[in-house]
């Protein structure tokens with residue numbers, strides 16, 4: 001079995017590539033990072049270390065790299081042979097890898113699946129729409145017969161790596177990958193840690209509105225207090241109280257919308273917060289808060305639950321404070337944070353939030369966030 005995986009970064013090597021290799025796939029990583037690709041081809045394997053007291057590690061082997069800037073033809077040929085094409089490049093990058101995937105899929109004569117492994121609701125749907133921009137109607141029709149485009153939810157915390165070996169990656173022990181079974185074409189092998197479900201929406205929303213909402217509020221509130229890591233931030237009483245408040249709000253939404261058992265959901269939330277406290281992981285608030293424009297988007301982890309709670313007549317005070325902290329996030333090495341600060345200068349807080357979140361003018365969330373912003 002062959003898998004082509006776009007993005008040999010933290011989640012690519014530390015999670016998706018590791019699981020696929022473990023399941024027996026020959027894994028071809030496609031990436032623009034020449035150093036990483038050269039190292040993959042030189043060594044053909046790398047180490048994954050679990051960030052826990054036991055400090056266990058294992059070797060991922062049977063992996064190769066293809067430079068997607070220099071060798072697009074090689075990737076296209078490999079996609080034509082592949083059983084599975086996955087991505088972990090970041091939602092904003094999917095449009096840039098779509099053409100190569102489209103050209104590879106055009107050559108395919110057998111069933112295969114394409115799965116985006118990004119923190120995004122409908123990630124694969126979005127990738128598919130970008131791929132289809134490069135295909136005519138007949139090609140789209142024929143590819144739809146052969147190729148499955150299941151959405152997926154991926155959960156594992158993999159911080160920025162600072163290892164002497166460029167390939168070695170340290171990851172939290174916990175991992176979960178949920179795939180939308182109904183859109184799979186043909187059969188997929190059993191992959192350790194993968195759950196197939198018919199309806200992905202409750203799973204991805206539970207994950208995005210808990211792990212990622214909690215993480216984002218921790219990062220933005222922690223940054224406001226000058227704290228450098230997620231662990232330091234979640235140990236700060238004020239930050240923790242805001243995170244717990246925001247997650248209590250998303251819990252209300254999730255339990256109401258999907259009927260999750262309240263007690264079980266509470267345990268899920270507690271486990272997630274405990275993951276932020278992992279003493280073996282040093283995860284910078286600037287990684288977790290990266291790309292605030294994306295994170296403050298209409299369908300993303302903060303604005304989506306907040307506006308949906310308002311639709312139910314519930315005021316999301318703590319989510320609004322988290323959004324306000326996101327608007328205040330002014331890390332100068334993050335392009336999106338800089339853009340938001342410029343927008344605030346030009347259009348004020350409400351105008352900037354409206355533009356970034358695409359909320360309609362006069363939406364009640366805008367006023368609520370502005371009120372919180374002034375109190376921060």
Ligand SMILES: NC(=O)C1=CN([C@@H]2O[C@H](COP(=O)(O)OP(=O)(O)OC[C@H]3O[C@@H](n4cnc5c(N)ncnc54)[C@H](O)[C@@H]3O)[C@@H](O)[C@H]2O)C=CC1
Nearest residue numbers: 007008009010011031032088089090091118119156157158
């Ligand atoms: N790190 C984590 O804990 C988790 C990350 N994710 C998601 O996984 C995705 C990737 O995140 P990370 O691995 O943390 O980021 P990363 O920055 O470590 O990895 C992204 C990789 O994509 C590569 N890339 C960029 N442009 C490319 C292109 N045009 N063609 C091929 N490769 C390209 C980069 O060189 C880099 O190696 C994001 O959507 C993130 O939300 C999801 C769950 C956990």
Ligand SMILES: O=P(O)(O)OC[C@H]1O[C@](O)(CO)[C@@H](O)[C@@H]1O
Nearest residue numbers: 119155156157211212215288290
């Ligand atoms: O990867 P993103 O969407 O930028 O956001 C960072 C988030 O993703 C993760 O990397 C993994 O789910 C979390 O650490 C964090 O919530």
